[in-house]
Amino acid sequence: MARPNEEVEALLREYADLIEITGGDAFKARAYEKAARAIGGHGADVSRLDAAALREIPGVGKSIAEKVTEYLGTGHVPAIEETRTAVPAGVRDLLTIPTLGPRKAMTLHQELGVSSVDELVAAVHEGRLRDLKGFGEKTEENILHGVDLMQQAGDRILLSAATELAEETVAALTEATGIERCAYAGSTRRMRETIGDIDLLVAAEDSAPVMDAFVRLPQTAETVVRGRKKTSVRTTRGLQVDLRVLPPEAWGAGLQYFTGSQAHNIATRTIAGRAGLKLSEYGLFDAESGERLAAATEEEVYERLGLPWIPPTLREDRGEVAAALRGELPELVTEDDLRGDLHTHTDLTDGISSLTEMVDAAAARGYAYYAVTDHAPNLYMQRMTEEKMLAQRERVRELDGRHRRMRLLHGTELNIDADGAVDWPGEFLDGFDVCVASIHSHFRLDRAAQTRRLIRACENPHVNVIGHPSARKIGHRAPIDADYDAVFEACARTGTALEINSHPDRMDLRDEQVLRAREFGVKFAIDSDAHSVTHLPHVRYGVGTAQRGWLGKDDVINTWPLTRLRRFLRKRGR
DNA sequence: GCCGTTTTCGGCCCGACTGTTTTCAGTCG
Numbered sequence: 001m002a003r004p005n006e007e008v009e010a011l012l013r014e015y016a017d018l019i020e021i022t023g024g025d026a027f028k029a030r031a032y033e034k035a036a037r038a039i040g041g042h043g044a045d046v047s048r049l050d051a052a053a054l055r056e057i058p059g060v061g062k063s064i065a066e067k068v069t070e071y072l073g074t075g076h077v078p079a080i081e082e083t084r085t086a087v088p089a090g091v092r093d094l095l096t097i098p099t100l101g102p103r104k105a106m107t108l109h110q111e112l113g114v115s116s117v118d119e120l121v122a123a124v125h126e127g128r129l130r131d132l133k134g135f136g137e138k139t140e141e142n143i144l145h146g147v148d149l150m151q152q153a154g155d156r157i158l159l160s161a162a163t164e165l166a167e168e169t170v171a172a173l174t175e176a177t178g179i180e181r182c183a184y185a186g187s188t189r190r191m192r193e194t195i196g197d198i199d200l201l202v203a204a205e206d207s208a209p210v211m212d213a214f215v216r217l218p219q220t221a222e223t224v225v226r227g228r229k230k231t232s233v234r235t236t237r238g239l240q241v242d243l244r245v246l247p248p249e250a251w252g253a254g255l256q257y258f259t260g261s262q263a264h265n266i267a268t269r270t271i272a273g274r275a276g277l278k279l280s281e282y283g284l285f286d287a288e289s290g291e292r293l294a295a296a297t298e299e300e301v302y303e304r305l306g307l308p309w310i311p312p313t314l315r316e317d318r319g320e321v322a323a324a325l326r327g328e329l330p331e332l333v334t335e336d337d338l339r340g341d342l343h344t345h346t347d348l349t350d351g352i353s354s355l356t357e358m359v360d361a362a363a364a365r366g367y368a369y370y371a372v373t374d375h376a377p378n379l380y381m382q383r384m385t386e387e388k389m390l391a392q393r394e395r396v397r398e399l400d401g402r403h404r405r406m407r408l409l410h411g412t413e414l415n416i417d418a419d420g421a422v423d424w425p426g427e428f429l430d431g432f433d434v435c436v437a438s439i440h441s442h443f444r445l446d447r448a449a450q451t452r453r454l455i456r457a458c459e460n461p462h463v464n465v466i467g468h469p470s471a472r473k474i475g476h477r478a479p480i481d482a483d484y485d486a487v488f489e490a491c492a493r494t495g496t497a498l499e500i501n502s503h504p505d506r507m508d509l510r511d512e513q514v515l516r517a518r519e520f521g522v523k524f525a526i527d528s529d530a531h532s533v534t535h536l537p538h539v540r541y542g543v544g545t546a547q548r549g550w551l552g553k554d555d556v557i558n559t560w561p562l563t564r565l566r567r568f569l570r571k572r573g574r
Numbered sequence: 575g576c577c578g579t580t581t582t583c584g585g586c587c588c589g590a591c592t593g594t595t596t597t598c599a600g601t602c603g
Contacts, residue, residue, distance in 0.1 A: 027586055031575040061576045099592085101601050134600080138593055350587095350603090380589045381603060440603060441590075 004047035009040030018083045020102035034059040041352035041532025047072050090116030097146040150475050160504035162188045162195035176213040179204050185258035189312045191544030193507045197240040199258050207245035214243050250282045252297035257281035263317030271305050313547035332547045335540050337559040340369035343436050343527035349375040349382040352532040361533035363403035369562050371409035371434050376423035378415040409433035418442045420456025429462035438467030450482035458490040461571050465525045468501040468508040488520040495571050497523045497557050502542030514549025524556050
């Protein structure tokens, strides 16, 4: 079950989409959209708020507060359900295709009777879009490309959603059965950016009560298979969750086996085989005598193989076993190492939380420093001005004394234009403590042009961090095409850090790129890109990516003490 | 539908880009 705030957010977003598709008042749709965002990013649990408290959330008025109360009380909102009957669910799915918005979706539905993504693809192949006004060859191409992008993400879900579901299920199972050991394994534990299904492990002598509790959890929609050792269910959101029950004495071997990856397991089994041992989910055995040599903990299994414990985020057969054998595993950066966040927004631009709310939430995380980096003016919708920025800076300086242990940095997120230039003249940029520069437009330039603009941004003496360097959105927008080796070289040469953006649908840079960039001696910043207080904890996913890229603490500038960080932020030539 | 008043209506994020047009609609950030 999702958090109530997220559930309500999804409901209001759906209504906003439905209003747009049916050609309703665009401002009304935007009002719902805005309220959805505000509730999704609201710090307090909305299910505990009464109508009056709901109305204190910006963007929530009488009507929306009533609908939310109604929904939380009864699970139904007649007004929304009524609109729902007018638009098949598949039509709304069309909006998830990039370049397809509400107008085109409705045209497709009304003129061609298209009511699902599959039907749309079929209609394109049958050439049925040709006759529609406003649809041409390029539109067809864009639709097919968009669908392709979505299908590459496939049925996989984002790491954040998988982690939340896995943690909730572990907690619910533990509470329901009183079992001692329950954990999630698989790609969620390895922190891959998307997850196909969730693997849960339980140590218990008697599996029946655990299986019973599992199939009765509220998030279980249907049971796929049910056995003594393994049960699989599909959740209300269509995700498969596998539960394996192991004898307690085999916990470590089971955890090791089900965490994978498959390639890592092959590598460890090969080592076992060479040593006359046999490794399975039940333990590490002597191949000849069948005697069990290790099984209770992962550490013990690895140790008996002659290896140190290998962190799950490294278990991808990317050389971790060889490194472990040489005793050269990296000491990975952890979430606790982070001393601050260098890319965050407030409601001065497109954030939801106010400056003080963000600052207080950052201080509560124990940060030693915190940068506020609202959007610069070339992202026109944000209507940023020098005056607003200077006023914010004044406010940031005032607030700097608010939390004794945390210093505030005033920064901005600049826009890298097609030529690699950024907003504002150098004299104005001089006034910032930190500048992130990101690509927000011109995603389709060719490789040479993208490479050039990124390198030019690195060479700008004011740019400290390249934000979300590939500009991809998982399942939605392909990464830009650039010669990243050349970009990494430029970063290392100019003292520009690359961001590991932790926003769950960005996860940018991605792990392989981090691994590669590290070889060039690049430094990184693990940032939340938070637009709300609830986004600050997303850095855990960025840390996962950093670990998958083999980064240690020293590679990440926001683990450094402030004095060292400040030195880095004063780039050469500035 | 929300908000903030010059309190009960009138404005609400607005400019760029794309692909379709032949002067602009739709989508995006």
